[in-house]
Amino acid sequence: MKVEVHGVVADCPACRGSDFVPEKAASRPLSSQSMMVCTGCRRRIRYIELLVQIGDKAIAQSQEMLEKIRADRDALRAKREEKPPE
Numbered sequence: 001m002k003v004e005v006h007g008v009v010a011d012c013p014a015c016r017g018s019d020f021v022p023e024k025a026a027s028r029p030l031s032s033q034s035m036m037v038c039t040g041c042r043r044r045i046r047y048i049e050l051l052v053q054i055g056d057k058a059i060a061q062s063q064e065m066l067e068k069i070r071a072d073r074d075a076l077r078a079k080r081e082e083k084p085p086e
């Protein structure tokens with residue numbers, strides 16, 4: 001299963017895989033302390049750590065977005081200065 005929040009997917013810190021299974025099949029619903037196992041490399045990671053990673057990624061992505069918006073705005077401003085409106 002993918003661990004995903006708002007389109008941001010957690011990946012395995014060891015192999016970058018994004019498919020996890022609960023360590024104990026019975027541990028559903030998942031709690032923050034549930035242990036997950038990467039299906040790619042069998043690394044164990046706590047569910048909460050995957051959620052924290054998603055939070056960090058979401059922050060990084062929104063900063064990237066903000067930088068892009070700023071760059072676009074600066075480019076637009078520069079263009080406007082090049083060509084005055086007719």
Ligand SMILES: [Zn+2]
Pocket residue numbers: 012013014015016017038039040041042043
């Ligand atoms: Zn892995």
